[in-house]
Amino acid sequence: MNYEISRGTLAIVPNEGDSSIVYEDETNYIISERPFKIMEDSCKYFGSTYEGRKNGARDILGAEYKVPIVVEDENNLIVFPTTSPLADDCVWISLKRVKKIERVEYDNTKVIFDNNREIIVNCSYRTMENQLSRASRLDLILRNHKNS
Secondary structure (H helix, E strand, C coil): CCCCCCCCEEEEEECCCCCEEEEECCCEEEECCCHHHHHHHHHHHCCCCHHHHHHHHHHHHCCCCCCCEEEECCCCEEEEECCCCCCCCCCEEEHHHEEEEEEECCCEEEEEECCCCEEEECCCHHHHHHHHHHHHHHHHHHHHHHHC
């Protein structure tokens, strides 16, 4: 099954082997691809490449690593990684679906989505705050570009 990120996507989480669990509004899917491959395929589906999207975000933000990705332009569908995008434990989270984050013991963070679904990711609270901030900044800059 091919999967393209959409407005219904909450998060893409690595699973056993070369598969992912995709969290959507009311359900989960197991996709036989790694999260990074889903990202690449989704960017292509919407008419660009992952590298092009990454480079554009880098230029806009002046950031070098763990940049958020605009998967689809029209709706500013932005997802951000919890760690290096190529790392085996990288989770991709949809910016506009995040309601809040909460600190969990050790280096984990609970992500609560706008529909009250929750996941716990292996990422420190501070890192998650930074990633949310970076993705929000990208969203704001792009919206300002569209309105000017």
